[in-house]
Amino acid sequence: MRRSPLLWISSALVFAFLYIPLIVVVVFSFNNSKLNAEWVGFTFGWYYVLFNDAAMIQAALNSLIIAFVAATLATVLGTMAGIAMHRYRSRFLPFMTLTPLAMPEILLGVSLLIFFISVFGENALSLLTVIIAHTTFCIGFVAIVVRARLSGMDESIFEAARDLGATPWKTFRLVTFPMILPAVIAGALMSFTLSIDDFVITFFTAGAGVPTLPLTIYTMIKISVTPEVNALSTLMMLLTLFLIIVATRVAPDVLQKKQMVNDEAENRA
Amino acid sequence: MALLEIRNVSRRFDDFVAVDHVDFSVNAGEFFTLLGPSGCGKTTLLRMIAGFDQPDEGAIVLDGIDLKDTPPEKRPVHTVFQSYALFPHMTVEQNIAFPLKMARQSEDEIRVKVKNALSQVALNDRAARYPHELSGGQRQRVALARGLVNRPRLLLLDEPLGALDAKLREQMQIELIALQRDIGVTFVFVTHSQAEALALSHRIAVMNHGRIEQLDEPDRLYGAPKNRFVADFIGNVNMHEATGQSGGATLTLLLGKLGQITAPARPGLAVGDAGVFVIRPEQVSIRAASEASPDPNQFVGTVNGFLYIGDVTTYVVDLPDGARLEALLPNSAPGRAKFFELGDPVRVSWKAEAGAFLTS
Numbered sequence: 016m017r018r019s020p021l022l023w024i025s026s027a028l029v030f031a032f033l034y035i036p037l038i039v040v041v042v043f044s045f046n047n048s049k050l051n052a053e054w055v056g057f058t059f060g061w062y063y064v065l066f067n068d069a070a071m072i073q074a075a076l077n078s079l080i081i082a083f084v085a086a087t088l089a090t091v092l093g094t095m096a097g098i099a100m101h102r103y104r105s106r107f108l109p110f111m112t113l114t115p116l117a118m119p120e121i122l123l124g125v126s127l128l129i130f131f132i133s134v135f136g137e138n139a140l141s142l143l144t145v146i147i148a149h150t151t152f153c154i155g156f157v158a159i160v161v162r163a164r165l166s167g168m169d170e171s172i173f174e175a176a177r178d179l180g181a182t183p184w185k186t187f188r189l190v191t192f193p194m195i196l197p198a199v200i201a202g203a204l205m206s207f208t209l210s211i212d213d214f215v216i217t218f219f220t221a222g223a224g225v226p227t228l229p230l231t232i233y234t235m236i237k238i239s240v241t242p243e244v245n246a247l248s249t250l251m252m253l254l255t256l257f258l259i260i261v262a263t264r265v266a267p268d269v270l271q272k273k274q275m276v277n278d279e280a281e282n283r284a
Numbered sequence: 285m286a287l288l289e290i291r292n293v294s295r296r297f298d299d300f301v302a303v304d305h306v307d308f309s310v311n312a313g314e315f316f317t318l319l320g321p322s323g324c325g326k327t328t329l330l331r332m333i334a335g336f337d338q339p340d341e342g343a344i345v346l347d348g349i350d351l352k353d354t355p356p357e358k359r360p361v362h363t364v365f366q367s368y369a370l371f372p373h374m375t376v377e378q379n380i381a382f383p384l385k386m387a388r389q390s391e392d393e394i395r396v397k398v399k400n401a402l403s404q405v406a407l408n409d410r411a412a413r414y415p416h417e418l419s420g421g422q423r424q425r426v427a428l429a430r431g432l433v434n435r436p437r438l439l440l441l442d443e444p445l446g447a448l449d450a451k452l453r454e455q456m457q458i459e460l461i462a463l464q465r466d467i468g469v470t471f472v473f474v475t476h477s478q479a480e481a482l483a484l485s486h487r488i489a490v491m492n493h494g495r496i497e498q499l500d501e502p503d504r505l506y507g508a509p510k511n512r513f514v515a516d517f518i519g520n521v522n523m524h525e526a527t528g529q530s531g532g533a534t535l536t537l538l539l540g541k542l543g544q545i546t547a548p549a550r551p552g553l554a555v556g557d558a559g560v561f562v563i564r565p566e567q568v569s570i571r572a573a574s575e576a577s578p579d580p581n582q583f584v585g586t587v588n589g590f591l592y593i594g595d596v597t598t599y600v601v602d603l604p605d606g607a608r609l610e611a612l613l614p615n616s617a618p619g620r621a622k623f624f625e626l627g628d629p630v631r632v633s634w635k636a637e638a639g640a641f642l643t644s
Contacts, residue, residue, distance in 0.1 A: 171366075174363075174369065178335075179431075180383050190371055194372065
């Protein structure tokens with residue numbers, strides 16, 4: 016079948032629009048100049064600056080800790096929620112779990128901020144509050160991936176395990192969990208990437224003492240955009256890309272889920 | 285003593301009565317079948333025996349013990365599911381070893397038993413394969429081996445042959461009978477296929493709308509159905525509206541405009557009772573209209589159609605009152621497979637002791 020050249024051109028334009036800014040960022044991270052304006056020469060210098068920037072290393076550490084802990088918590092809770100949504104078929108549970116995903120981030124950020132301050136006091140904001148906040152919006156994501164995986168499965172497999180002598184716990188450990196494992200891993204990796212690049216919610220819940228990478232980048236570009244930011248962005252891009260590739264390998268249907276979440280939330284509204 | 289007793293069990297889902305006061309028992313070593321159309325309650329009953337569902341009324345008793353408070357994993361009952369329900373992330377070997385591991389048997393014991401189970405279903409060379417690498421018939425055998433390996437008191441089979449093609453199904457039926465006979469485990473088999481039920485079972489309970497219509501041995505079900513539903517559901521049958529005329533040693537029936545026939549006696553029949561006369565196609569003789577028949581019941585009609593199966597041909601005959609009658613003729617005469625053509629005048633007849641008059 017012949018495709019119209021117009022189709023080729025329009026898709027090329029869309030991809031250019033999506034990827035040229037990213038490519039520019041990557042290219043200029045190797046630019047031997049303090050400015051992003053023009054190409055001067057090739058250097059690894061900005062990566063050297065980046066790795067010797069104590070504040071930046073601290074921020075990276077914070078981000079990694081938050082992403083790791085939040086992703087772990089969200090994976091455990093989200094898996095449980097996903098199984099519950101599948102098993103109990105309630106209309107209420109998915110609504111409760113998935114609403115935070117469809118809610119504007121700024122709303123979630125503000126409400127969490129007010130909640131933390133009114134419950135834990137003025138100085139409540141810390142690494143912990145960021146972790147709690149990130150866990151909150153990752154749970155729904157894990158839950159929906161796990162539920163999607165379960166809903167495609169033959170229910171009698173789980174009954175067969177019980178029937179053949181497995182207690183409910185053993186059924187979960189030996190049959191259900193191994194079968195949903197790809198979805199669990201995918202959910203964990205996606206939670207990690209969502210957490211590590213989150214800005215809005217982190218901005219409201221982190222307070223002054225806990226800079227994360229996105230917050231630090233934001234502070235830096237208010238002063239001036241040096242190629243150090245490009246170097247950092249390039250590294251974050253690589254990490255995210257790596258995790259997304261791994262996630263899509265273990266559960267190929269994962270990338271469609273974000274859309275599903277939004278559709279579902281709209282249908283309920 | 286009966287191994288399994290279903291005591292007056294009922295199960296309702298909202299307004300729908302899935303199982304309605306069902307009462308029967310299964311003997312040890314028996315191949316017992318629950319037969320009925322979809323929605324008749326047979327699967328619900330099976331799920332209650334396995335422990336996935338609870339009766340609203342009545343009791344399920346195994347070896348004299350009420351199973352009410354026994355969860356599925358504690359019941360000495362295993363199930364072969366319609367979809368086989370093999371664990372997709374485990375090999376054939378691991379699937380079969382699963383119930384033994386759950387019963388905490390020793391590694392050595394498990395190895396020996398799995399090996400035996402594998403040879404019993406002729407799958408030794410597939411031990412390390414995963415379910416998705418197997419054919420339908422092989423999966424079926426793994427499911428059977430897995431259900432039987434720990435020697436349950438009772439094996440439940442939920443339409444296990446439904447997903448197989450006709451040829452394979454017949455082969456599996458033969459294997460199933462042999463396996464049940466060799467191992468001696470009691471089978472409770474659920475199916476909607478009357479042919480399968482007749483071929484496999486020692487006894488069959490025919491179910492409809494949550495009730496048992498008749499519980500009998502296969503030949504009794506086929507030969508002496510108690511009511512219209514059973515007569516119609518098991519095998520092919522001719523039915524004609526009839527009214528009782530007089531009782532005694534034989535029964536005289538009035539088949540509407542066709543006239544009177546003589547049928548086997550039936551106790552407790554009042555003159556004037558309305559019902560149906562049923563007769564199997566193979567009990568109806570068919571010959572050219574010009575030939576005489578010694579049978580007391582005979583009518584002349586025309587051939588409206590025929591179904592040539594190979595070993596037999598079923599002729600559909602139009603009777604003078606507009607009713608249709610099927611007559612079955614074996615094609616055993618050498619070189620002849622067709623005795624009549626469309627439109628041929630034929631004489632259909634049957635003996636006084638053939639057929640039955642059913643009032644329910």
